[in-house]
Amino acid sequence: MSACALELIGISKRFGLVKANQDISLCVPVGTIHGIIGENGAGKSTLMSIIYGFYQADSGEIRIQGQPVTVHDSKQAIALGIGMVHQHFMLVDEFTALENIMLGAEGGALLHEGEQRVRTRLSELSRLYGLEVPLDIPVNQLAVGVQQRIEILKTLYREARILILDEPTGVLTPQEADDLFKILRTLKADGVTILLITHKLREIMAITDQVSVMRQGQMVAHRATTVTSMPELAELMVGRKVRQSVDRYAQPTGRVLMEVRNLTVRDKQGIARVNQVSLKIAAGEIVGIAGVSGNGQTELLQALAGILPFSEGEISFAGQSITPKQPVNAAQMRKLGIAHVPEDRHRMGLVLPFAAYQSSILGYQRVEKYNHGLTLNDPAIRTEYTGRAEQFDIRPRDPFLGSNNFSGGNQQKIVLAREIGADPQLLLVGQPTRGVDIGAIEFIHQHLMDMRNEGKGVLLVSVELDEIMTLSDRILVMCGGVITGEVSREQANEQILGLLMANALDTNDQQGHSA
Structure with missing residues (x-):
């Protein structure tokens, strides 16, 4: 085993009565990808924040390349060659990619001189690691996967050789996650040491060399990835065996709770984000909507919840007809018996200071x-x-x-x-387990299934195909704002859903299909 790029010895941190980290020791070899897993609230992010200087440990020692160091703040961490990409990106939305990367490292009083040096260096880094980004476009106009590349470029521009990634795929599509893993393998080959904080065990098995497990603030296990398994890691995370299925009792009643006919939702520029979508949701049924993020699922949920107006079509629910001429707002939808779990819990689900x-x-x-x-x-x-x-x-x-x-999982709860x-009759739920650990996923899935088994309806939007296939009775797929097909639970597999997500499958269930 290589020498430790990063070593922790007896790290402890307390917040009041809460022991966030207890006597944690860890060695991360040079040029490896090391996974850190654990339930939400297990202390993973606190530990990474200590390494990066956001917090100072109450006791213990940090060593970089075998040398004891004291990390008082993030500036000192950067000087020591440590970079961190946070779960929620630290970018200024209105700034361009270039301005975000330069921020805090302008290279002198004359910005135009520093800018040219930055462009030259970023060009080198992009070629070396496959991190191409459009430098002159505001980041709020860029896809989430591109924003993450900007965050990684920021750390590499500051010459990081130890890179911490906190839940890096929590907001990425499967395709964007695959692109990220290619980048990480390239970084590893160049000797960069990577700490990957994630709850997704498939990713741990696919990308890491070693994995360490945290539970209730303690480090409970270290494993070489090649000699462990997802069931073992899941049990180590939660301290018990984790069920891989949910209890599916009753069959759908066939009684239609909601019917949507030819729904069209346009944005401020008049572009149809949802285009002539029709569907039905029955009592005792979970209808899943699969698709790459950004293909109209968010707008569809918000329109059905009364948050977004729609320009064409009709929604029938609880004996009421809702049309553009007879709109209903979110408060009225709640009174009718519709509840909504938004995809973005920070912006729409919670008031964080409350x-x-x-x-x-x-x-x-x-x-x-x-x-x-x-x-x-x-x-x-x-x-x-x-x-x-x-x-x-x-x-x-x-x-x-x-x-x-x-923690993110407890915010979601x-x-x-x-x-x-x-106690709604119909639950609209978007990305219910985004950023949530395996124990909480099991818990959330069973609560959604309990609603179904009680005869309620659930409309589930998720980019996680495993989640869609596990929970749904029927699966609709959206691409470009239209429904490109419908698949039963028994027929569904990743290949069929992937083709429908790309609108590349010849099917009778096309736009306007009445589900």
Whole structure:
């Protein structure tokens, strides 16, 4: 085994009564890809933040290339050759890719002179590692996968030789994830040492050399990837055997809950993001919508939830006809019995500075049981939140803790507990397990299946084909804003769905197909 590029010896970190990291030791050999896995809240991100200088350990030692170092802040980490790509990108949306990469490393008072040097160096790095990006386009106009390349280029421009990636594929399509892995293999071949923080065990098995497992703030196992397996790693992560299936009891009743006919949603420029889509959702049924992100799924969910207006078509639900001339807003949709779990929990599902119990009623704050006349009934809200936190295993249980202080998986549970707890007849759910660990995925999947088994309807949007195939009774595929086909649960496989996602399969279930 090569010498340690990064070594941790007895690292501990406490936040109040919470022991985030306890006596953690780790050796990451030079020029390897080392996976760090664990449930949400296991302490992975805290540990990486200590390495990168965001936090200082209460005790323990960090060594780089065998030399003890003290990392007071991220600037010092960068000087030591450590780079970090965060789960939520640290980019200025209005800046171009070039401006984001230069930010903080302008190279002198005369920006145009520094800019030319940066362009030259980025050209070299792009050729070397396959990291081509359009340098002069604002990043908010670029795909998520391209934004991630910009983040990696930022670290390499600052001469990082140890690269930390925190949940790097959480917001990527499968194709973008494949491109990322090609880049990581190229970096590894050039001697760059990579720490990959992820909950996706398939990715661990596909890309890493070694993997370390964290549970409840402790490092509980180290394995060479070639001698372990996904079931073993899953059990090490959660401390018990993880079920690979969900309980599917009843059959769909056939009673239609919602029917959508020829729905068209246009953006501000008049472009049809959803184009003449028709579908039905029955009681006791999960209808999955597969597709590469950005093909109209988000707009479809938001239109059905009453958030986005639609320009053509009709939605029938609970005996009501909803049309462009007779629109219904999100609050009215909730009263009719529709709940919505948005794809982006940070922007649409939570108010991050709010306490957890406050986020737990967003959208339902005018419900009578939550009110004392002109003021909210805080004790009643906290009592209900405490029960839901227990039911949905939200950790920690503290109702006063800010929503932004929960791990991604527990933030998702807060949103799901709120929407499922409202007892809707139909749940619209987008990317329910994005950024969520395997234990929480098992838990969330069973709650969605429980709704189905109780005779409710679920419309599920996910870029995870395994998730779609596991949960759905029927699968619709969207590409370019239209439904390109329908496949039953029994017929579905990755090849068929992949062809439909690319609109490359000749099928009778084409645009406007009535599902």
